[in-house]
Amino acid sequence: MTTLLLVDDQVLVRSGLRMMLSVHPDLEVIGEASNGAEAVTLARELTPDVVLMDLDMPVMDGVEATGRLTADDFTADPDYTVKVLVLTGLGDDEHVFSALRAGASGFVLKDAAPTELTEAIGCVARGNGYLAPAVTPGVIAGIVTRPTPATGPVAGVLDRLTAREREILVLMAHGLTNEEIATRLHLAMATVKTHVCRVIMRLEVHDRTQAVVVAYQNKLVVPGGQRPERDSG
Template identity: 40%
Template sequence: MIRILLADDEAMMRAGVRAILASDPELDVVAEAGDGRQAVDLAISHHPDVALLDIRMPRLDGLAAAAEIRRAAPATAVVMLTTFGEDDYIAKALDLGAAGFLLKSGDPRELIAGVHAVAEGAAYLSPKVAQRVIAQLSGGRMARGALARDRIEALTEREREVLALVGAGLSNAEIAARLHLVEGTVKAYVSAILTRLDVRNRVQAAIIAHEAGLVA
């Protein structure tokens, strides 16, 4: 069972998201918050697997709440859920360590898929958000590619294999099955890769994997 914290200042929106999540028997909303400060407190007290945070909330906005949750409850994966898809929101959310970014206007199936993905250790961006990120990456690709290839020089051959699969969007369990490793070993590799590349999360690592040419 995947335990979820849902935070949105609009009660009707929370009800709608909760109803979508309830359609999947593997998902359980264990706590709800109407503002960012409450979301942080509930994340600390309930230890959910996934925190779904609206970006614009009173007392503490979703981005600030995401940063505090990542510090205080690092085992909780954060997914930003918003009606806004502006590039600056996306960049800030990913920089703060969010594992996913979903638009409220998206397909309900994206919400369920995203929650499962981040709970399994992968990253998830809604298709529209992914298109924005790819578009941003298209400019200056050669220069970034050279820089990315320099950065992965510090990785071992096995770490590069793991990074390539992270870039392909695989979860830790899927990587373990692909490389015939135990999941704990994959987690250790991913942690080492993030440290060596000096990035905060799998999304940033995946971008480097793409820029370095590890992912087709």
């Protein structure tokens, strides 16, 4: 069962989502918030598996709330990582990039079919990323046309990562698998997958390999550097 927190400033939107998702046997809505500040508070109390996050809200918008929810210090439990799936009507490239940089694991537009939404929830809950087909071309185009880490070193690009994400990127760059990273850091496999997904999205690259390229281009690791020792237990 995947537990959900719905975050939207419009009551009718939240009610409609609750009704639609309640018929799915593997999904359970455990809370609702009308702005980002409420979302942060409720997520800490309820520990949902996935937060469905609107972007344009009063008090605290969805981008800021996402950044707080995905910060390393959000929870003291190393095996609990908040997964944020943005659900919004704002599909322009800047909103997409802002949400992904803040740590969102996926992005779906509000006019998506119910099947697409449930598919996206499932992907994010499993620790993977999801980008709506409608926004994927814009994201790819942005990566190609902007000065990005995929084409060379970019000052401050690694500042987008949390301390835990940097640590995981270093291990990725040294060739450790997700299973090896989970063992070394004493984390659940799903937690590692979520962190890897966020590293890829925050760095605006296509895959794990490009994320490793970023690590070397920006001297987070150096060729021939000492490989981190694996835990024996």
